[in-house]
Amino acid sequence: xxxxxxxxxxxxxxxxxxxxxARTSRRSEPPxxxxxxxxxxxxxxxxxxGLSGTTMATITQEAGLSLGIANLHFKSKEKLLLATLEAxxxxxxxxxxxxxxxxxxxxxxxxxxxxxDFHFSxxxxxxxxxxxxxxxxxxxxxxxxxxxxxxxxxxxxVAAIRDFFERIVAEGNYQTAHATSIARGYTAxxxxxxxxxxxxxxxxxxxxxxQVACHYLASVFPNHMSIGSE
Amino acid sequence: xxxxxxxxxxxxxxxxxxxxxARTSRRSEPPxxxxxxxxxxxxxxxxxxGLSGTTMATITQEAGLSLGIANLHFKSKEKLLLATLEAxxxxxxxxxxxxxxxxxxxxxxxxxxxxxDFHFSxxxxxxxxxxxxxxxxxxxxxxxxxxxxxxxxxxxxVAAIRDFFERIVAEGNYQTAHATSIARGYTAxxxxxxxxxxxxxxxxxxxxxxQVACHYLASVFPNHMSIGSE
DNA sequence: TAGATATGAATGAATGATCATTCATTGCTA
DNA sequence: TAGCAATGAATGATCATTCATTCATATCTA
Numbered sequence: 001x002x003x004x005x006x007x008x009x010x011x012x013x014x015x016x017x018x019x020x021x022a023r024t025s026r027r028s029e030p031p032x033x034x035x036x037x038x039x040x041x042x043x044x045x046x047x048x049x050g051l052s053g054t055t056m057a058t059i060t061q062e063a064g065l066s067l068g069i070a071n072l073h074f075k076s077k078e079k080l081l082l083a084t085l086e087a088x089x090x091x092x093x094x095x096x097x098x099x100x101x102x103x104x105x106x107x108x109x110x111x112x113x114x115x116x117d118f119h120f121s122x123x124x125x126x127x128x129x130x131x132x133x134x135x136x137x138x139x140x141x142x143x144x145x146x147x148x149x150x151x152x153x154x155x156x157x158v159a160a161i162r163d164f165f166e167r168i169v170a171e172g173n174y175q176t177a178h179a180t181s182i183a184r185g186y187t188a189x190x191x192x193x194x195x196x197x198x199x200x201x202x203x204x205x206x207x208x209x210x211q212v213a214c215h216y217l218a219s220v221f222p223n224h225m226s227i228g229s230e
Numbered sequence: 231x232x233x234x235x236x237x238x239x240x241x242x243x244x245x246x247x248x249x250x251x252a253r254t255s256r257r258s259e260p261p262x263x264x265x266x267x268x269x270x271x272x273x274x275x276x277x278x279x280g281l282s283g284t285t286m287a288t289i290t291q292e293a294g295l296s297l298g299i300a301n302l303h304f305k306s307k308e309k310l311l312l313a314t315l316e317a318x319x320x321x322x323x324x325x326x327x328x329x330x331x332x333x334x335x336x337x338x339x340x341x342x343x344x345x346x347d348f349h350f351s352x353x354x355x356x357x358x359x360x361x362x363x364x365x366x367x368x369x370x371x372x373x374x375x376x377x378x379x380x381x382x383x384x385x386x387x388v389a390a391i392r393d394f395f396e397r398i399v400a401e402g403n404y405q406t407a408h409a410t411s412i413a414r415g416y417t418a419x420x421x422x423x424x425x426x427x428x429x430x431x432x433x434x435x436x437x438x439x440x441q442v443a444c445h446y447l448a449s450v451f452p453n454h455m456s457i458g459s460e
Numbered sequence: 461t462a463g464a465t466a467t468g469a470a471t472g473a474a475t476g477a478t479c480a481t482t483c484a485t486t487g488c489t490a
Numbered sequence: 491t492a493g494c495a496a497t498g499a500a501t502g503a504t505c506a507t508t509c510a511t512t513c514a515t516a517t518c519t520a
Contacts, residue, residue: 028496029495031495047371050369050371050372050373051282051369052369055479057480065497067481067497067498068481068482068497071481071482072496076480077479077481127371131372134367134370134371135371137364137368137429138281138366138367139365140428140429141277141357141361141364142278142280143280147429147430151430151432151433154430155430176449177449181442181445182445184423184426185442185446187422188418188419188422188423188426189415189422190422191426192417192419192425193415195367195422196421199367199377199384200380200381200384202381203388208414212415215408215412216415219449219450220449227406258469258470258514258515259469261469285506286506286507295470296471296472297472297507298470298507298509299470301506301507302470306506307506307507
């Protein structure tokens, strides 16, 4: 899914004056292209400048477009930010769903490993994306819309993981395990480890974080995850 | 004639009913009192308005003081925010240290329960405080100073918990448990559960969150934490 | 003790900077 | 050429910061 690369391959200085003719001869692009371009630029700007340092100017510069363009395709800055949050949540949820639905690995042991691999993949744990996640969390108490979007994402994600863990509990015949509680605990631990990766990268790297999550899963699902494995 | 009154009309707008010019108190308070007052007001404003909605005006209004006072006692808004973050991190660390140092509960089973009780106490999981925590996290990627403060807090907290877990591992003779990894996993899970409490309070309440954490501890330290206990 | 003066904490109007949004204009494309 | 995407200067709103002024209290003086 290499969707959001466009904006970064043009030097920012090119934005102002010369438009490279590029491959397409049309100056005006379909709205959908511009929207994706602007959403991608918003992510980059939030990662680089923080949410409070992200202005219409930083976003449109990053996209190599003019100042007014964002209000043309989105009605306001607020709506552009919401679209950005939705894009990230959507990418995450569909990626996780793909792992859980993968028919090539109906073996639950493999699938559990795939799930952890996904959650700690380079793509998902990119500093930029984590920065965007947590930037929105910080404002969510005050912005009901942010809260609603994340709440929906959370419910979906936890439910999918819970269903999967229920199958593992059944297959492993784990007597004391409670799939719902483990699903909540696992997703919470993932969020917390991501926070560590973002804020204290010197204390913890991606693979160590994955190890920590694997230890947890190994302690509750010993027949499906072995401590030394990943 | 009636114009004599003009100059005494002013006090109404002043200080928004801060306090009656009571006999005991001087109008001017010691700097330490004002600093605490302003830090407290900053927390309230961040919880109420978000970090981006917090201005010098909202802070000083909350404190019942005038606009200029914050720049008098702190050099800038930035420094006031940093002082606020430090105050919260300090309160948390000293609270946790007190639990771990408590001589009345040298029994590790009791102390482990006290620790979880602390982490999910009403005081620590107040929505307002969580909102402040995560508001700063969101900006930390971009503000090195925020990152440094939180990083220091994190290192201290994890180290203290790791030392405590090492004693539990030794006492329980847990063969596969790795205190460092469990300490990281536990603190990460706490952060993640707090995030859920803040953002998805309908999905999870304080006691359920505590249950989830206890399940985790019970799975790694079965002799020190029983699933149904808390 | 009463009155005068000094001190500096506290105030808030004014300033200048930043930013979202608008819209008249530009210029590509069909 | 008509239509419309795109532009960016201009606008108005918001906000941090400044600083001349106010005023409660302490200290001095007779």
